[in-house]
Amino acid sequence: MIMLKQSPRAIALGLTSLLLISCQEQTEKENQQVESELTALREDVLLVDKLPRPQRLYEERCAICHGDANFHPATHLLAKRYGPGKGGIVGRDDLTPEAVKAVVRNGQLEMYPFPKVDLSDEDLNEIANYVAGGAKK
Numbered sequence: 001m002i003m004l005k006q007s008p009r010a011i012a013l014g015l016t017s018l019l020l021i022s023c024q025e026q027t028e029k030e031n032q033q034v035e036s037e038l039t040a041l042r043e044d045v046l047l048v049d050k051l052p053r054p055q056r057l058y059e060e061r062c063a064i065c066h067g068d069a070n071f072h073p074a075t076h077l078l079a080k081r082y083g084p085g086k087g088g089i090v091g092r093d094d095l096t097p098e099a100v101k102a103v104v105r106n107g108q109l110e111m112y113p114f115p116k117v118d119l120s121d122e123d124l125n126e127i128a129n130y131v132a133g134g135a136k137k
Contacts, residue, residue, distance in 0.1 A: 054130035057123050058090065062131075065111070066090075077109060089131050097128035104128070 051059060065074035066089050079087025089095060101124055107113035114124075 054126040057127050058130050061119065061123070062089075062127060074111060081109070091131075091133075095132045097125070097132045100128035100131050101125070 063072070065072055067075060068088050068090075074089075075087040077087075078089070079085075086092070086094075089100075103111065104114050104119065104124055104127075119127075
């Protein structure tokens with residue numbers, strides 16, 4: 001067997017090349033994953049855009065914390081505090097539009113208050129009416 005003397009620089013260059021090839025393959029897989037997730041997100045955005053305005057406002061402003069599934073933070077905390085069936089807020093018969101607006105403006109538990117600068121009275125009225133009764137299940 002013939003051993004060729006390699007300089008440390010040549011060895012480093014060879015290892016770097018192998019690493020770059022490996023990273024490029026991983027990057028292509030990651031890019032495919034990201035593209036798939038972006039496609040799903042685009043589809044969700046298109047669906048939200050077609051919703052009636054009160055529901056769209058709720059989905060855009062509230063659902064990230066108050067979505068139906070128990071993994072949403074506010075849904076989970078409310079169910080834990082008030083019991084099963086009380087985690088979701090849409091369509092509950094024990095919430096009035098006035099109560100929803102008071103919580104939104106003043107905050108409650110971990111929810112911070114939303115001032116008029118962040119959420120107009122008009123938008124809040126539509127969301128409160130949707131949550132408190134317009135979306136009975």
